[in-house]
Amino acid sequence: KNEVEQSPQNLTAQEGEFITINCSYSVGISALHWLQQHPGGGIVSLFMLSSGKKKHGRLIATINIQEKHSSLHITASHPRDSAVYICAVLNNNDMRFGAGTRLTVKP
């Protein structure tokens, strides 16, 4: 079993739909990152969480430390949100990554 599990692996949505991507982890962490990787490979850090909830524009990330679970939500999804979303957990300088969720938003 991987230390970081993401679901779903692939997700196709229609423009405007509410998107949820889940991340579960089995190790102790000091923080959790949500990353967005564009088709060309470039990676952008969306959020870093150690507790609670963060919001940036149409993106919301939550984390439940007790349940070792985090979710990334996208409201009013748009085709430009199409990308691979990666969950990464951090313990000191040791970072472990989920396999990623490939999101395709159709117009």
Place this chain on the structure above:
Amino acid sequence: SQTIHQWPATLVQPVGSPLSLECTVEGTSNPNLYWYRQAAGRGLQLLFYSVGIGQISSEVPQNLSASRPQDRQFILSSKKLLLSDSGFYLCAWSVSQPDTQYFGPGTRLTVL
């Protein structure tokens, strides 16, 4: 503002040849620096991280090495490339740990 540079953007090298990928950060001092690899069809993997000049920690045994000759310069090297070294290499920096990591544009390496 801070920026991170990586070069080259793409590289095609024969098996057995040496490798040197460079990463530099501007606009910050004493950053934590990281090298990641994403092999085809696989997730990201942390290769090395550095908390200061000359301080390198390796996450996985491999054919690669890293060096930090200057505060804002991080170099990934190999003496002899293997086919399995092909992948997308990303450099990242952070102010401290834990902290948001900022990624460079990446280098796509193909070993033939």
